[in-house]
Amino acid sequence: MTDAAVLLGKLSDRSAWRADRCPIGKALDVVGTRSAMLIMREAYYGTTRFDDFFARVDITEAVAAARLRELTDAGLLERSPYRSPGQRTRYEYVLTEKGRDLLPVVLGLFEWGAKHVSPGGRPPVQLRHTECDAPVNVQVRCGEGHQVPLSELAVSPTPRRHR
Amino acid sequence: MTDAAVLLGKLSDRSAWRADRCPIGKALDVVGTRSAMLIMREAYYGTTRFDDFFARVDITEAVAAARLRELTDAGLLERSPYRSPGQRTRYEYVLTEKGRDLLPVVLGLFEWGAKHVSPGGRPPVQLRHTECDAPVNVQVRCGEGHQVPLSELAVSPTPRRHR
């Protein structure tokens, strides 16, 4: 038996269904580009201003403008006015709840890239918990706190909600 | 103070560095396309054969062939021969360790898409732990087992390895 998730109910006959309306596909419609992911990374690093985004992500202004608009339209970032003393009003891009919720994905990419694609397996930066200094990583867990490997992952149809 | 990770050491001056050689970018070089992510999803569902991949991911044969080659070249999948009784030898694509390690990313996208982009917030399938039936999700944790929110995430330069 090859290693895979466990398909339950009507899903067990794989030829009888297709993963249209898949949440993964929907997510990729919003954050499926390289520049979107890297802009979110920058937001996590604390970047809020237009010029910082395009300089630090190393993309052109046009791409930064397009992506920032898409991400604010989609609700991952919010454009909010601020005024430095004696300056005119400007706008900064701040993370929303929805944007913060994407953190596991971006951190997951970080971890995977660090382990499998970085030269010598050594990433340029490391991640730790401020409270206890232990290294941080992304884990698949269940509500009981167990770590869940792929072979113990059960996929079942969402029951219909009746009214 | 806006909500962001804590940058330590020489990273604290954000104008003094740029995230080139970022593991996130490297990861996206390999799995940065929609079709790559969706093919990995299918592999987690247990799909192994060419025809199943392109039919179930709803991409063309050409795209499936290109992506499968890239993913095997990159080491996330392995092409291995098999023979059904009285059939000629065929090839199937099976997950490697490297491919399985990407699971948190794909599951993270699933969870984010389900929560934020699915109609009515209801995904078509749900994920549970086979051992205890508790719902499964992706979490950012430290070695001590604490859940780590963005504001408690410390980013510091990797110390140089001397020899």
Next chain:
DNA sequence: ATGCTGACTATGGCAAACACAAGCTAGAAT
């Protein structure tokens, strides 16, 4: 009034991702 700075917008072009359609190939079945 002129320039500067932060935040964009516009134009043009290239390459990658993808779609659609057709063709090819190895070997088992007939």
Next chain:
DNA sequence: ATTCTAGCTTGTGTTTGCCATAGTCAGCAT
């Protein structure tokens, strides 16, 4: 020998992501 099928390959055209360069605009400083 011919057909069938799984597993691709090739050809053509469109769309999207991105780059590079240049231009705009608002307001503060000079």
